[in-house]
Amino acid sequence: MAKILICFASTTGNTEQIADLLQSYLEEEGHLVFIEDVMEIDPTYISGYDATFIGTYTWDDGDLPFEIEDFYEELEEEDLTGIPVGVFGSGDTSYNHFCGAVDTIQERVRQCGATLIADGLKIEMNPSDEEDESKCRSFAQKLTNHLSEISV
């Protein structure tokens, strides 16, 4: 059983719904999951867990939303070498940069040395159908597979 942190930024609840789904799938797989609003924590929390999922919506032409900006800036100081991280988010394909904030966070955690467990999980608005649920389940499963490979 791994101890997993899911932190997220969400204003209208779509990213939070993805976070909740990931939590339930990870718990089904036997993990202990802690869910936090990203504004309530800072990146030093990450080293206290076996793995972390970071979620964000996207704002204003592919940008980070303000709720995650401090976390993003502070991440630069963290050494996440070897720590499994997954990045997920909600966006809207009618904008030019669909889920651009997911890519931005992913690039930052990669620079910090984290092991990305999969390409960022990008959901159109909220997880509303079986296909979205299956993408979320598979994302959670990839983390479980990675943790068992490294014997956590």
Ligand SMILES: Cc1cc2nc3c(=O)[nH]c(=O)nc-3n(C[C@H](O)[C@H](O)[C@H](O)COP(=O)(O)O)c2cc1C
């Ligand atoms: C002003 C504004 C700008 C947005 N810009 C983008 C964008 O550049 N790319 C994108 O994928 N989604 C964009 N969105 C869509 C939001 O990311 C989307 O509604 C998301 O589901 C909100 O997530 P939340 O419910 O977790 O807050 C934008 C929404 C608004 C209102």
